[in-house]
Ligand SMILES: Cc1cc2nc3c(=O)[nH]c(=O)nc-3n(C[C@H](O)[C@H](O)[C@H](O)COP(=O)(O)OP(=O)(O)OC[C@H]3O[C@@H](n4cnc5c(N)ncnc54)[C@H](O)[C@@H]3O)c2cc1C
């Protein structure tokens with residue numbers, strides 16, 4: 001069983017502050033961590049490996065410093081790590097990110113690909129499912145339990161608002177995971193020592209045979225025109241009362257504003 | 261202060277700290293309340309490889325020394341002495357095998373100990389043998405190829421939860437101090453059982469029980485070291501482990517001190533945070549000073565032991581004595597700095613104060629440490645004259 005876990009390095013807080021002048025994230029002094037959901041994805045892969053055997057590779061796309069996240073994954077016990085890093089990848093939106101990751105996964109080969117549900121900084125929850133589309137394989141999101149994995153199939157539980165679905169899929173498959181799935185292990189000392197010495201494979205655009213036009217800013221259909229922190233608006237009114245009273249009040253307001 | 265720890269030692273410290281903060285701090289109050297043994301934490305420690313820190317690599321350990329063990333013990337103790345006692349007693353119980361065990365015994369036991377698969381305990385104390393191990397009444401009689409053990413050990417840390425026990429018993433009473441021997445006994449051996457778990461003032465997460473031997477037969481291969489070397493095994497074991505008790509003192513003192521500073525910055529009386537009062541600042545300054553002195557001493561003695569020094573009795577006694585007296589004083593003062601809040605179970609310092617007391621008692625009371633130091637001084641000065 002070959003598994004690839006996609007991990008993203010993110011700033012260590014869901015509440016990164018924004019510089020009001022430049023409208024960019026203030027990353028100074030904020031330590032980087034592995035996206036918390038992705039740590040659960042690593043744990044899931046390690047547990048599958050313990051039962052069904054196989055190999056787990058951690059994969060990340062990012063600047064050279066993202067190597068730290070891969071070493072952390074190695075210290076938890078993944079077998080191998082690959083870093084996608086190339087100037088050509090800069091400015092990727094979720095589409096280009098997913099394209100790039102999918103090309104690397106094709107190169108590495110995988111029966112099960114695991115992602116976090118979402119990244120705590122970008123927060124789109126798009127990358128996992130998009131990778132599956134690029135690879136043309138099924139994906140199951142919001143996995144809260146893995147019942148079986150092996151013999152060419154997988155049975156999982158998908159978290160829903162009102163309970164959960166039990167889903168069986170053929171392999172290869174891509175899973176995105178939620179925190180309920182497991183309690184991630186802490187690194188071990190032997191793992192940490194091995195991780196410190198481990199060689200981390202670097203992959204460039206050429207290595208994964210990607211098309212230049214699909215990479216980075218050029219390959220990103222979303223273009224960021226402006227980033228700003230929305231000002232909290234004070235000109236708002238809360239309507240009180242029963243539903244009927246509130247509806248009446250709302251209609252009156254809308255008529256007053258000449259919207260109706 | 262920077263103690264110029266190596267990159268690996270820092271790695272050990274960070275990992276032990278992570279375990280302490282993520283896995284121990286959230287459960288310590290409950291463990292203290294219920295007195296339940298922290299199996300989950302022990303499993304985490306096992307997974308982290310910390311049980312194998314001081315065990316040679318050829319037996320599955322990491323081949324580190326006393327300093328590394330002290331660094332790990334300190335961090336665990338900063339969160340909970342009950343947990344760190346269970347961890348440190350494992351090392352205490354392992355030293356007889358490590359220092360005196362045959363190759364065969366090492367191969368039989370050390371890999372499981374290093375992996376944290378089986379816990380260990382050390383049994384010396386008895387009802388009539390506390391500070392005075394000479395009062396030991398447990399006997400081991402050689403019958404053919406087996407020793408038959410009879411007697412009761414008391415207040416043994418990890419009793420019941422450990423699977424491997426290293427114990428001292430009298431093999432020939434006529435030989436006096438040369439008539440004791442050390443044995444390894446496995447849980448499950450017929451004739452070996454446990455008394456009830458003691459209800460303690462502190463370190464309540466740790467298990468303390470009697471070990472009861474009733475015609476318990478162990479094969480001759482379970483003798484550790486030579487027949488008659490029991491007290492030597494016990495003495496060298498305690499020499500090796502005492503500095504670890506010092507490290508427990510540094511850890512719990514640091515934990516209590518941090519709580520006190522945090523509280524003093526927030527608590528406002530007479531219109532000012534109490535930390536602005538010089539009386540409080542001076543107490544905190546004394547606490548910080550004595551903790552740093554204790555840490556420097558413990559690390560220095562650990563390095564001395566790791567250098568391969570032959571006789572470390574005096575130095576290890578000095579480090580245990582000083583660091584644990586500091587622990588008692590600092591945890592008591594932490595309660596004082598926090599006033600009534602410090603006395604309440606909502607804050608962890610009252611537990612730390614109750615826990616700290618044991619450090620002045622076990623592995624030789626601090627009076628006995630002073631005796632050891634005093635006797636070493638007499639010998640040293642007699643020689644130098
Ligand atoms: C509109 C828009 C424009 C953007 N423009 C830019 C830009 O110009 N420059 C720029 O630097 N960034 C840009 N980004 C950010 C970047 O594209 C996203 O951070 C990245 O695509 C991941 O998306 P996400 O953070 O929402 O991850 P999600 O989709 O929420 O992440 C889900 C999972 O996908 C996996 N994953 C996500 N990213 C990675 C990764 N890099 N490596 C490995 N696995 C991963 C993880 O398993 C993660 O848990 C933009 C994002 C958006 C939404």
Ligand SMILES: Cc1cc2nc3c(=O)[nH]c(=O)nc-3n(C[C@H](O)[C@H](O)[C@H](O)COP(=O)(O)OP(=O)(O)OC[C@H]3O[C@@H](n4cnc5c(N)ncnc54)[C@H](O)[C@@H]3O)c2cc1C
Pocket residue numbers: 349381382383384385389390391392414415416417418460468618621622623624625626627628631
């Ligand atoms: C929680 C706990 C865990 C323990 N774990 C273990 C364990 O894992 N293994 C183990 O073998 N033992 C263990 N012990 C036993 C511990 O080591 C003894 O309690 C300790 O050595 C003191 O013996 P005692 O309690 O009988 O005190 P006593 O020897 O009865 O001492 C009573 C008082 O007299 C003082 N005193 C005695 N002799 C002298 C002297 N010559 N000079 C000056 N003062 C003296 C002592 O300092 C003390 O203040 C544990 C004890 C406790 C409480």
